[in-house]
Amino acid sequence: MRQPAVRCQEFVELVTDWEEGALDDASRLEFEEHMAICPPCVEYVKQLRLTRAVLRGAAELDRRGPSAPPPAARAALLEEFRRQRGNG
Amino acid sequence: MDGNGTAWDTQPDDEDLRLVNALRVGDEVAFASLIDRHYDAMLRVARLHVATREAAEDVVQETFLGVIKGIDRFEARSSFRTWMFRILVNQAKTRGERERRTQPFSSLEGELDADAPAIGPDRFRSEGRWAGFWCAPPSAEHLPEACVLAAEAGDRLAAAIDALPPAQRTVMTLRDVEGFSAAEVCSLLDLTQGNQRVLLHRARSKARASLEQYLGERVEA
Numbered sequence: 001m002r003q004p005a006v007r008c009q010e011f012v013e014l015v016t017d018w019e020e021g022a023l024d025d026a027s028r029l030e031f032e033e034h035m036a037i038c039p040p041c042v043e044y045v046k047q048l049r050l051t052r053a054v055l056r057g058a059a060e061l062d063r064r065g066p067s068a069p070p071p072a073a074r075a076a077l078l079e080e081f082r083r084q085r086g087n088g
Numbered sequence: 089m090d091g092n093g094t095a096w097d098t099q100p101d102d103e104d105l106r107l108v109n110a111l112r113v114g115d116e117v118a119f120a121s122l123i124d125r126h127y128d129a130m131l132r133v134a135r136l137h138v139a140t141r142e143a144a145e146d147v148v149q150e151t152f153l154g155v156i157k158g159i160d161r162f163e164a165r166s167s168f169r170t171w172m173f174r175i176l177v178n179q180a181k182t183r184g185e186r187e188r189r190t191q192p193f194s195s196l197e198g199e200l201d202a203d204a205p206a207i208g209p210d211r212f213r214s215e216g217r218w219a220g221f222w223c224a225p226p227s228a229e230h231l232p233e234a235c236v237l238a239a240e241a242g243d244r245l246a247a248a249i250d251a252l253p254p255a256q257r258t259v260m261t262l263r264d265v266e267g268f269s270a271a272e273v274c275s276l277l278d279l280t281q282g283n284q285r286v287l288l289h290r291a292r293s294k295a296r297a298s299l300e301q302y303l304g305e306r307v308e309a
Contacts, residue, residue: 007220012206016289020270022281040225044296047226047303051245051296052264058242059265069127073145077123077152078116084156085114 006034011041015048098271104168111159123152126169129266130176136258137177137184147183151176170272177276199253200286206293226300241302248298252291259284260291 006014011034017023018031035041068074100108110118130151134144154175162171211224249257258277262268268276274284 003217007212008222008225009205009207009209009212009220012293013289015206016285016292020285020288022285038222039228040222043226043228047300048292048296051292051299054241054299055245055249055264055295058239058246061239061242063128069123069148070145073149074120074123074127077149077156078120080153081114081116081119081156085111085119085159086116 004034004037005030008034008038008041011035011038012044015045019048098167098170098269098275100164100167105164107168108159108162108164111155119156122155126172130173133173133176133262133266134180136254136261137180139184139187143183143187144180147176147180150179154179166275167272170275173268173272173276199255199290200283204290204294206289207297227304241299244298244302245295248295249291252294256287256291256294259287260295263288264292 011031014023014027014031018028023031035045069077107118107122111122127148130148131141131144134147135141138144138147151172155172158175162168166174211222213219213221213223249260252260255277259273259279262273262276263270270281270284270288273279274281277284279287
């Protein structure tokens with residue numbers, strides 16, 4: 001079996017540059033060739049994405065809770081806005 | 089920003105210009121909706137730098153006061169959101185450094201220097217033709233779909249992110265929780281694109297490791 005140019009240990013350090021579109025064409029090709037033949041590294045990328053999905057999901061749940069600025073703070077800001085920028 | 093091309097997608101759009109003009113002419117409804125739209129996210133971002141919710145509320149308040157005062161100085165060199173969050177981050181950092189809860193960001197070099205690899209070397213073969221290839225690959229066991237949102241997994245990740253060094257925690261939260269673009273984060277934190285990626289990479293690698301550990305425990309249980 002032909003060895004890919006990128007080893008798994010290198011792959012896991014390049015993955016963010018790949019996701020961010022920061023690899024040059026030659027490096028991107030080597031990265032993607034590795035990914036095409038290495039299921040564990042595909043799994044690694046999946047787990048990175050799952051991590052972000054869990055984070056986003058948790059953040060969505062948080063945002064369903066009570067929110068909005070404290071009324072007193074909001075009122076004070078509007079008062080200050082009127083004072084400094086209001087048309088009278 | 090320096091000439092590092094960090095501002096390509098934080099240009100103001102038409103809506104930004106409408107908003108800025110509305111604020112400049114004293115449109116209170118526009119200001120109220122600005123508060124309501126951004127307050128929660130601003131509070132979360134401020135909390136990355138200061139110790140208490142109360143302190144974060146103060147920072148947000150100061151930021152909106154800064155917007156009222158400074159709106160005439162908005163020069164449309166970035167999006168309005170980036171401009172406003174830059175004020176917020178600067179206020180929060182100053183306050184946080186005073187509190188000494190966080191390391192000043194000047195310790196950034198420390199976070200960019202030598203750091204643990206994304207994956208410990210013991211998970212890869214160390215000898216022979218296949219040195220550097222997996223010997224203990226990540227398991228393909230996944231959470232069932234319904235559990236992806238499980239509060240437990242979310243809590244574990246939140247704890248892992250809390251434990252990150254401050255710059256990594258801030259970058260990952262802004263990118264992956266608050267949904268800021270790479271360009272916006274560079275602009276907010278005065279980072280080059282390269283350093284932003286290094287911090288994001290280290291943060292995401294550690295967060296993934298904690299999720300993998302959590303998944304492993306679930307399989308064993």
